[in-house]
Amino acid sequence: MTTFDEREQAFEAKFAHDEEMQFKARARRNKLVGLWAAELLGKSGSSAADYAQSVVAADLEEAGHEDVVRKLSGDLGSQASETQIRSKLQELMPQAQEEILNEAG
Structure with missing residues (x-):
């Protein structure tokens, strides 16, 4: 195996790991926003907890987070606007990433 092949495999492994971490962070963020919505x-x-899991499951319907926004908007009605929901998703992502990194390390 050449150095180039080894480097390529290392990049592929890193990419796969990064994608897995991002998936876990999005799922954690959705759980956190689900708990926030459950409280509302x-x-x-x-x-x-069951409601939060339903929010996590909603994210598997399509790419992106619009499916989560749609679910929360429909469930929360006038208790939170789509703008508030999007802000909460953005606000909770760093916390979710940190939690995932702490669990992995």
Whole structure:
């Protein structure tokens, strides 16, 4: 195996690892935003956890986070605008990434 082949394999492995970490961070962010929304809806305990999981599952419908925004917007109604939901998604992403990195390290 040449140095070039080894370098290519290393880049491919890093890319796969980075993609996995991003997927986990998005799922964690969706869980956190689901818990935030559950609180707005008056849910707590296992009901809040179940709701958060439904938000995580909603993100698997299509690429991007529009499916999550649509679900939360429909569920929250007048309790939070789409702008507030998008802001919360953006706000929680760094926290989700940090949590995932801490778990991996």
